[in-house]
Amino acid sequence: MRLIAIVQHLIVTENLVTTYANISGDQNKVHLCIKTAKEKGFEDRIAHGMLILAIHSTLCTPLLEKGWELTNVKSKFVHPIYIHDKLELTSTITYHSAQKCTATILCTNFHNKTTFYGKMVFVRRSKN
Amino acid sequence: MMNKWKKGLKTPVEKIRISETDVANYCTFIGESSALYKDKAYAIKCGYEGIPLPYTYASLFWQKLSIPWLANDDPVILVEQNFSYDFPLICGITYDISMELTNVRRIREQLFLYHTLTVLLDGIKQMTMKTTLLYEEQPT
Numbered sequence: 001m002r003l004i005a006i007v008q009h010l011i012v013t014e015n016l017v018t019t020y021a022n023i024s025g026d027q028n029k030v031h032l033c034i035k036t037a038k039e040k041g042f043e044d045r046i047a048h049g050m051l052i053l054a055i056h057s058t059l060c061t062p063l064l065e066k067g068w069e070l071t072n073v074k075s076k077f078v079h080p081i082y083i084h085d086k087l088e089l090t091s092t093i094t095y096h097s098a099q100k101c102t103a104t105i106l107c108t109n110f111h112n113k114t115t116f117y118g119k120m121v122f123v124r125r126s127k128n
Numbered sequence: 129m130m131n132k133w134k135k136g137l138k139t140p141v142e143k144i145r146i147s148e149t150d151v152a153n154y155c156t157f158i159g160e161s162s163a164l165y166k167d168k169a170y171a172i173k174c175g176y177e178g179i180p181l182p183y184t185y186a187s188l189f190w191q192k193l194s195i196p197w198l199a200n201d202d203p204v205i206l207v208e209q210n211f212s213y214d215f216p217l218i219c220g221i222t223y224d225i226s227m228e229l230t231n232v233r234r235i236r237e238q239l240f241l242y243h244t245l246t247v248l249l250d251g252i253k254q255m256t257m258k259t260t261l262l263y264e265e266q267p268t
Contacts, residue, residue: 019157025191027200040264049206053160053222054184058160065174066165070183073211125175 005092006059012047012085019049033044038116051118052089052107059091060103060120068101068122075118086110091120099124132197137229139193144247146220148179157184157205162224181217189231189245193227198241198261207240215254217247224248230258251255 021027037045064070071096074100081087083089088108095102105118148168155165160182163170171179187209191235198204219222224247245257 023154023157024188024217025200028204029201030203030205050187050209051186052188054154054158057159057182057184058162061160062163064180065162067175069175069213069216070211071213073183073209075204075209077206077208102208 004044005090006062008055008059008089010052010055010087010089012052012081012083012087014083016051016082017045017047020048024050026050028054032111040083042080044082044084047085051083052087053105053116056089056091056105056107059089061120061123063101063103063122067125069125070120071123072121073115073118077116078111079090079109079115081107081109082114085115087115106120132199133229133232135229135231141224141226142192143222143226144192144225146181146185146219148212148219151179151181151185151219154185154188158182158184177218178217178221178241179219181219183211184256186211186217186245186247187259188203189225189247189257191226192225192253193245195227197229202262203264205260205264206259208258210258211255212258213250213255215249218253221249223254224240237265239265246248 017031030040030042031048032045034045038099041122090106092104093101094104101122103120107115107121109115139255151165165179166172168179227243227245230244233240241261243259243261
Protein backbone atom coordinates (compact mmCIF):
# COMPACT_ATOMS: atom_id res chain seq x y z
CA MET A 1 0.00 0.00 0.00
CA ARG A 2 1.27 3.46 -0.87
CA LEU A 3 0.87 6.22 1.71
CA ILE A 4 -0.13 9.58 0.28
CA ALA A 5 0.23 12.70 2.42
CA ILE A 6 -1.05 16.17 1.71
CA VAL A 7 0.48 19.08 3.60
CA GLN A 8 -0.54 22.69 3.95
CA HIS A 9 1.12 25.48 5.93
CA LEU A 10 -0.79 28.24 7.59
CA ILE A 11 -0.15 31.27 9.77
CA VAL A 12 -3.03 32.05 12.10
CA THR A 13 -3.81 35.74 11.78
CA GLU A 14 -5.87 38.00 13.97
CA ASN A 15 -8.13 38.73 11.01
CA LEU A 16 -8.78 35.02 10.48
CA VAL A 17 -9.87 34.57 14.10
CA THR A 18 -12.02 37.70 14.35
CA THR A 19 -13.72 36.94 11.04
CA TYR A 20 -14.46 33.39 12.16
CA ALA A 21 -15.84 34.73 15.45
CA ASN A 22 -18.33 36.74 13.39
CA ILE A 23 -19.16 33.89 11.01
CA SER A 24 -19.60 31.27 13.72
CA GLY A 25 -21.12 33.51 16.38
CA ASP A 26 -18.51 32.19 18.84
CA GLN A 27 -17.46 35.46 20.46
CA ASN A 28 -15.87 33.84 23.49
CA LYS A 29 -13.33 36.34 24.80
CA VAL A 30 -10.51 33.78 24.92
CA HIS A 31 -10.47 34.20 21.13
CA LEU A 32 -10.69 37.97 21.06
CA CYS A 33 -9.25 39.54 24.22
CA ILE A 34 -5.63 39.08 25.31
CA LYS A 35 -6.44 40.03 28.91
CA THR A 36 -9.19 37.42 29.19
CA ALA A 37 -7.08 34.78 27.46
CA LYS A 38 -4.23 35.36 29.91
CA GLU A 39 -6.60 35.31 32.86
CA LYS A 40 -7.68 31.86 31.66
CA GLY A 41 -4.09 30.70 31.64
CA PHE A 42 -3.34 31.01 27.92
CA GLU A 43 -0.28 32.72 26.50
CA ASP A 44 -2.37 34.72 24.01
CA ARG A 45 -5.74 34.66 22.27
CA ILE A 46 -6.52 31.20 20.98
CA ALA A 47 -7.93 30.34 17.58
CA HIS A 48 -11.23 28.50 17.30
CA GLY A 49 -10.49 24.81 16.90
CA MET A 50 -13.24 24.51 14.30
CA LEU A 51 -11.68 27.29 12.24
CA ILE A 52 -8.46 25.33 11.81
CA LEU A 53 -10.28 22.04 11.29
CA ALA A 54 -12.36 23.75 8.57
CA ILE A 55 -9.16 24.85 6.82
CA HIS A 56 -7.77 21.35 7.24
CA SER A 57 -10.94 19.94 5.64
CA THR A 58 -9.89 21.41 2.29
CA LEU A 59 -7.18 18.73 2.11
CA CYS A 60 -9.77 16.00 1.59
CA THR A 61 -11.66 17.71 -1.26
CA PRO A 62 -9.75 15.90 -4.06
CA LEU A 63 -11.14 12.60 -2.73
CA LEU A 64 -14.68 14.00 -2.69
CA GLU A 65 -14.29 14.94 -6.34
CA LYS A 66 -13.14 11.45 -7.24
CA GLY A 67 -16.14 9.42 -6.18
CA TRP A 68 -15.50 9.17 -2.44
CA GLU A 69 -18.03 10.16 0.19
CA LEU A 70 -17.00 11.26 3.67
CA THR A 71 -18.89 9.28 6.30
CA ASN A 72 -17.00 9.81 9.55
CA VAL A 73 -14.64 12.32 11.05
CA LYS A 74 -13.18 12.17 14.54
CA SER A 75 -10.98 14.94 15.84
CA LYS A 76 -9.43 15.64 19.20
CA PHE A 77 -8.03 18.99 20.27
CA VAL A 78 -5.09 18.60 22.62
CA HIS A 79 -3.16 21.85 22.61
CA PRO A 80 -4.24 25.49 22.14
CA ILE A 81 -3.61 27.19 18.80
CA TYR A 82 -2.57 30.81 19.25
CA ILE A 83 -2.89 33.79 16.98
CA HIS A 84 0.39 34.11 15.02
CA ASP A 85 1.08 30.36 15.31
CA LYS A 86 2.59 28.76 12.23
CA LEU A 87 0.84 25.49 11.59
CA GLU A 88 1.40 22.46 9.48
CA LEU A 89 -1.82 20.69 8.45
CA THR A 90 -1.39 17.16 7.22
CA SER A 91 -3.61 14.38 5.96
CA THR A 92 -2.22 10.97 5.14
CA ILE A 93 -4.12 8.15 3.50
CA THR A 94 -3.55 5.15 5.74
CA TYR A 95 -5.88 2.59 4.21
CA HIS A 96 -7.30 2.21 0.74
CA SER A 97 -9.47 -0.46 -0.83
CA ALA A 98 -12.02 -0.42 -3.63
CA GLN A 99 -14.82 0.61 -1.28
CA LYS A 100 -13.19 2.27 1.71
CA CYS A 101 -10.46 4.74 2.42
CA THR A 102 -9.17 6.22 5.68
CA ALA A 103 -6.99 9.26 6.22
CA THR A 104 -5.43 10.93 9.22
CA ILE A 105 -5.96 14.47 10.43
CA LEU A 106 -2.97 16.18 11.98
CA CYS A 107 -2.15 19.75 12.92
CA THR A 108 1.19 20.64 14.48
CA ASN A 109 2.57 24.01 15.49
CA PHE A 110 6.06 25.36 14.84
CA HIS A 111 7.31 23.73 18.04
CA ASN A 112 6.27 20.47 16.37
CA LYS A 113 3.62 20.04 19.03
CA THR A 114 0.39 18.34 17.99
CA THR A 115 -2.56 20.68 18.43
CA PHE A 116 -5.24 18.36 17.08
CA TYR A 117 -5.43 15.01 15.42
CA GLY A 118 -8.04 12.65 14.11
CA LYS A 119 -9.24 10.36 11.40
CA MET A 120 -11.52 10.52 8.36
CA VAL A 121 -13.37 7.60 6.78
CA PHE A 122 -14.54 7.66 3.17
CA VAL A 123 -16.64 5.15 1.26
CA ARG A 124 -17.04 4.81 -2.47
CA ARG A 125 -20.17 6.64 -3.62
CA SER A 126 -22.88 4.34 -4.90
CA LYS A 127 -23.88 5.05 -8.50
CA ASN A 128 -27.67 5.40 -8.33
CA MET B 129 -22.86 24.28 39.31
CA MET B 130 -23.61 20.94 37.65
CA ASN B 131 -27.32 21.58 38.23
CA LYS B 132 -27.22 24.01 35.32
CA TRP B 133 -26.67 21.05 33.01
CA LYS B 134 -28.86 18.03 32.94
CA LYS B 135 -28.28 15.07 30.68
CA GLY B 136 -31.08 14.87 28.13
CA LEU B 137 -31.72 18.60 27.76
CA LYS B 138 -32.80 19.39 24.20
CA THR B 139 -33.27 22.46 22.06
CA PRO B 140 -36.42 22.93 20.00
CA VAL B 141 -36.15 21.71 16.40
CA GLU B 142 -35.27 24.49 13.95
CA LYS B 143 -35.49 24.61 10.18
CA ILE B 144 -32.32 25.43 8.32
CA ARG B 145 -31.59 26.01 4.66
CA ILE B 146 -28.11 26.91 3.47
CA SER B 147 -27.80 28.81 0.22
CA GLU B 148 -25.15 28.40 -2.46
CA THR B 149 -23.93 31.90 -1.57
CA ASP B 150 -23.51 30.89 2.08
CA VAL B 151 -21.33 27.96 1.04
CA ALA B 152 -19.37 30.02 -1.48
CA ASN B 153 -18.57 32.62 1.18
CA TYR B 154 -17.57 29.97 3.71
CA CYS B 155 -15.33 28.27 1.15
CA THR B 156 -13.63 31.52 0.23
CA PHE B 157 -12.94 32.12 3.90
CA ILE B 158 -11.40 28.70 4.59
CA GLY B 159 -9.41 28.73 1.35
CA GLU B 160 -11.47 26.08 -0.41
CA SER B 161 -11.25 26.71 -4.14
CA SER B 162 -12.82 23.55 -5.60
CA ALA B 163 -15.62 23.94 -8.13
CA LEU B 164 -17.43 21.22 -6.16
CA TYR B 165 -18.69 23.95 -3.81
CA LYS B 166 -19.47 26.55 -6.48
CA ASP B 167 -20.62 24.85 -9.64
CA LYS B 168 -23.83 22.82 -9.36
CA ALA B 169 -23.29 21.04 -12.68
CA TYR B 170 -19.82 19.94 -11.57
CA ALA B 171 -21.17 18.81 -8.16
CA ILE B 172 -23.80 16.69 -9.91
CA LYS B 173 -21.11 15.25 -12.18
CA CYS B 174 -19.20 14.30 -9.02
CA GLY B 175 -22.26 12.37 -7.84
CA TYR B 176 -24.01 14.87 -5.57
CA GLU B 177 -27.64 16.00 -5.82
CA GLY B 178 -26.49 19.60 -5.73
CA ILE B 179 -23.75 21.68 -4.18
CA PRO B 180 -22.69 19.91 -0.98
CA LEU B 181 -21.83 21.67 2.26
CA PRO B 182 -18.21 21.22 3.39
CA TYR B 183 -18.33 18.71 6.22
CA THR B 184 -17.31 21.26 8.84
CA TYR B 185 -20.11 23.64 7.86
CA ALA B 186 -22.44 21.86 10.29
CA SER B 187 -20.47 23.38 13.17
CA LEU B 188 -22.02 26.74 12.25
CA PHE B 189 -25.48 25.32 12.98
CA TRP B 190 -24.82 25.98 16.67
CA GLN B 191 -25.59 29.64 16.11
CA LYS B 192 -28.97 28.79 14.58
CA LEU B 193 -30.09 27.13 17.80
CA SER B 194 -31.07 28.66 21.06
CA ILE B 195 -29.18 26.57 23.62
CA PRO B 196 -30.51 27.50 27.05
CA TRP B 197 -27.85 25.61 29.00
CA LEU B 198 -24.93 27.36 27.33
CA ALA B 199 -24.26 31.10 27.16
CA ASN B 200 -21.99 32.57 24.51
CA ASP B 201 -19.53 33.86 27.10
CA ASP B 202 -19.35 30.61 29.05
CA PRO B 203 -15.70 29.58 29.55
CA VAL B 204 -15.73 26.50 27.34
CA ILE B 205 -12.97 24.93 25.29
CA LEU B 206 -13.49 22.54 22.39
CA VAL B 207 -12.04 19.14 23.20
CA GLU B 208 -13.48 16.79 20.63
CA GLN B 209 -15.52 17.18 17.44
CA ASN B 210 -16.91 14.22 15.53
CA PHE B 211 -19.05 14.12 12.42
CA SER B 212 -21.04 11.20 11.13
CA TYR B 213 -22.71 11.52 7.73
CA ASP B 214 -25.42 9.17 6.42
CA PHE B 215 -25.97 11.57 3.51
CA PRO B 216 -24.13 14.72 2.47
CA LEU B 217 -25.92 17.99 3.24
CA ILE B 218 -26.92 19.87 0.11
CA CYS B 219 -27.49 23.59 -0.54
CA GLY B 220 -31.08 24.69 -0.93
CA ILE B 221 -32.61 21.80 1.01
CA THR B 222 -34.45 22.60 4.23
CA TYR B 223 -33.34 20.43 7.13
CA ASP B 224 -34.55 20.02 10.70
CA ILE B 225 -31.81 20.51 13.26
CA SER B 226 -31.71 20.09 17.03
CA MET B 227 -29.17 19.74 19.79
CA GLU B 228 -29.11 17.51 22.84
CA LEU B 229 -26.90 17.58 25.90
CA THR B 230 -26.19 13.87 25.93
CA ASN B 231 -23.90 13.64 28.92
CA VAL B 232 -22.25 15.63 31.68
CA ARG B 233 -19.17 14.18 33.32
CA ARG B 234 -16.83 15.45 35.94
CA ILE B 235 -13.33 14.04 35.72
CA ARG B 236 -11.28 15.24 38.67
CA GLU B 237 -11.66 19.03 38.62
CA GLN B 238 -12.80 19.21 35.01
CA LEU B 239 -16.36 19.27 33.74
CA PHE B 240 -17.09 17.84 30.30
CA LEU B 241 -20.27 18.59 28.37
CA TYR B 242 -21.21 16.19 25.56
CA HIS B 243 -23.50 17.47 22.81
CA THR B 244 -25.09 15.84 19.80
CA LEU B 245 -26.47 17.91 16.94
CA THR B 246 -28.81 15.96 14.68
CA VAL B 247 -29.82 16.92 11.15
CA LEU B 248 -32.95 15.33 9.70
CA LEU B 249 -34.65 15.48 6.34
CA ASP B 250 -38.28 14.37 6.33
CA GLY B 251 -37.59 12.54 9.59
CA ILE B 252 -34.57 10.68 8.20
CA LYS B 253 -31.21 11.26 9.82
CA GLN B 254 -28.72 12.88 7.49
CA MET B 255 -25.85 13.49 9.88
CA THR B 256 -24.89 13.95 13.50
CA MET B 257 -22.18 16.07 15.01
CA LYS B 258 -20.85 15.27 18.46
CA THR B 259 -19.10 18.03 20.34
CA THR B 260 -17.31 17.69 23.66
CA LEU B 261 -16.69 20.91 25.54
CA LEU B 262 -14.55 21.41 28.60
CA TYR B 263 -16.18 23.88 30.96
CA GLU B 264 -13.61 25.78 32.96
CA GLU B 265 -15.27 26.53 36.26
CA GLN B 266 -14.35 29.75 38.00
CA PRO B 267 -12.81 29.39 41.45
CA THR B 268 -15.28 30.38 44.16
